[in-house]
Amino acid sequence: MSDLTNTVKGNKTAPSAAENFGLTNPVLWLSGGFIALFIALALYDSVLLSSLINTGFGWAIKIFGPYWQLLLLLTFIIGLVLALGRTGNVKLGDLEQPEIETIRWIPILLCTLLAGGGVFWAAAEPIAHYITVPPLYGEVASPWQRAINALAQSFMHWGFFAWSITGCLTSIILSHLHYDKGLPLQPRTLLYPLLGDRALKGATGAIIDACCVIAVAAGTIGPIGFLGLQISFALNSLFAIPDGFTTQFIVILFAIAIYTLSALSGLNRGIQILSRWNIILAVALMAYILFVGPTGFIISGYLQGVGTMIDNIIPMATYRGDENWLSWWTVFFWGWFLGYGPMMAIFITRISRGRTIRQLILTLSLCAPLITCFWFTIVGGTGVAFEIADPGSVSKAFEGFNLPGALLAITQQLPFPTIISLLFLILTTIFIVTTGDSMTYTISVVISGSTEPNALIRAFWGVVMGITAIILISLGSGGVSALQSFIVITAVPVSLILLPSLWDAPRIALRMAKAQGL
Template identity: 30%
Template sequence: MQKIHESPIDKVVFWAAALISASFVAWGALSPKAMATTLQALLNTIIDEFGWSFVVSTVFFLGFALFLAFSRFGRIRLGKDGERPEFSTLSWIAMMFSVGMGIGLMFWGVAEPITHFATPPHGLAQPNSREAAKLAMEYAYFHWAFHPWAIYAIVGLVIAYFSFRKGLPNLISSAFTPLIGEKGVRGPLGKSIDVLAVLATLFGTATSLGLGAQQINSGLNYLWHTGESNGIALTIIAGMTVLFILSAVSGVGKGVQFLSNVNMVVAVLLLLFLAAVGPSVFIMNTLVASVGEYLRELVPMSFRTAAFSDGKWLAGWTIFYWAWWISWAPFVGTFIARISRGRTIREFVICVIFIPSGVTMLWFSIMGGAALYSELAGVGGIAAVVKDQGPAVALFALLAQYPAATLTSFAAMMLVGVFFISGADAGSIVMGMLCARGNLEPPRWLVVLWGTLAGAAASVLLVMGGLAGLQTAAIIVAAPFLVVMIGMCVSLWKALLDDLQVGEAPESSPAPIDVERVAAD
């Protein structure tokens, strides 16, 4: 009988996911216009018919995670009782933050507040006004703080609970054992869930790679006037793909941990620079006021749908973000679970949701606050640049207004590159894990293969439609995985209740499970 630490490749999951991914890349390479038309039609159907489901589900994930953290279940440890965490708390937080949102924050940290400032959400304020600036920060927090990290927390918590406490393989399908049984997990339904998780990870990663390539291209053009084109972006993707594959095969402890720690230091230095030379008083006022407004408007914003609001804006921003986070959830959730062994549910949820959210708010307050101040009382012009050249250039347009612009722009570009590498690095490892029956150290050739496919998918999406193509893929892949996430919540709840019904107190030892039987083919 094959043991879990000797698990071979799951041929069904691997070949199904690989063939679908390769077919998509080939379709996009050979007939990009036909693929773009088909995907756009599918996207329109999803938004029109099921957009509301993204809104409701995301609210539910946040509420469910917080309930578990502050309930009697919060004391349960994600591992054996008394087991201590593998990584220090600082490294743990740095890794989850770097992998979870690094490229996105670099890309949208200036671009999103400025865009909302020029075109206020749902027409709730006059463009380019102080009210528009306040609204811009509220929605930046809304799209990047509690809700997305709750999505990551749910997937990570469920995987960590069943993997480390119940002894099941580190797979998305393992979470469904209480619902469909061990036989169901090993059968077609369980395999389909894992294939879907691989595809969601692939395209979620590809979306971020595309964004990163666009921003690096903009940085190169700013520094050395190289021009901006798909050809340059594709070259960047190819080069970075080689680098993150080299990082990935070095393993989590050496690769991702090192890159994440380095990136956090560089990011903090960049933020401190902007806070020091920028409008520091305005930034602090923005942080305090925006957090208050965000908390006050959290419930109304969370339940806003196309029924009484701007449906086009909602689809292009809020629903896209919820779908993007969901498409990233199997990747980030699996990775966070991988590095969270030994944490309690309460510690896990609180740290995963609130600490990165706090850093995110500070990030937007400094980056976005400095840009908004420039528009309201400074040099201005950033909104016009974003309108003419796109969001990828927003950060560099801001840095150009401060001393040492060339140096800071180069540092920002390198920061994007390392976020690019660390995020794709972790994504490749996770896809390898999902195809290797949850093996925490998947074969290197498998990691290399998925890293290559992620780079190829990013290239296809970029050529197909730029930013719009990346957004389209994220939403389409997220739609079916949303159903999987809801099922994971139900399964976790059932498992927790079953533990109590059989007399297992939250702080006691977990019930044993036949690992060999679950891991068997």
């Protein structure tokens, strides 16, 4: 270990241009080649691609669904134990004070991890569960209880477990091995405690990194593509702008331009500026809806919805009674979030240096989820309240699982509907742009091997993912839908990479506590 540490930390020659751009890294060719093959097959025979993906999707859900449910549950529980015990005082990253102040750190976390789900899913999922009751709860006569159950189910999907898997345990491992031991800030480092040098060198390390890059690229390309589809639909509904490929193309080009400029401005400017303004806009919209919307329903729904979620969290987390429902809801979401896990951990490790384990885990596992739940109540809870008062006012627009339709049906019932609708579209765009920026950063870190990757390589990956999204939506919504299902398939190897963190993170946290005299 010491030899490896000395090798990493010792004197090295300056990297060449090829190394800076990752051209000598096999991960670039493995991940880039796989994405290129995916696009080529989509262009050649999209029907065949969809058939292959649907088969793989069904297999992943059936075989790995129960494992994913346990993995997320245990990650949350173990994380809380580490945060609340003496290990909670451990400082991460060999730094006494946080590198990024709290007022900037929290907005970056919220905007990056909440992403596009923070708007369209917040509007659509509560109304979806209100219309079609989750099987765990069953039919109830009271519209109020039906609404509470719908909110509680939505909270579970976007709450404690979803946030925990993005870095509660894995960030502890990466912080120690990267900052204290000098190992690379790459997904392969997560398996170093298990595999030793084999995880860092040769084909094994390259395959580990490539799996994670493919998963997060797919998970980012999908929302970028859906951004084009959803914004185009909304502009057509609001201003009769044609809802076609041209509009979708322009929307995605605009998004590419924003996060390319953000990437070129550097980590300490672009992402922080976007995150700060996005949080300001989100808070303003929350305050507005809370004031002019169904205030009593929102407050009561949030309190009782959170209480219902906590009361039923174990039954919801371990529910296996309806595999078909799980494949479209809980297990689908778990696969999506798992795919982001290692790369999000790299990003969180990079921005959380100097934080304690308690600060990191309680912010990720409790504070951020509770804020997310309140946001879902503000947006989706308002929609459910409108639906109860006027049946069909939201559900009709949502028919066919129309996510932007549900959002517009809600905003159109508020004062100044056009302005509010536009602000929500801007908010969605910045959410996804922030995620695109942060994920291009982490991909560039992995490919280049530097925690300060060249701005041009970050811009390159951002443009590549945007162009990929454009190609897929040119095939129709089926192209992006196939990618969304593919995200779940990519979660299979990634979930295996995350598994050892269940025992490695506690062991490393205890070792760090001892070293820091705690």
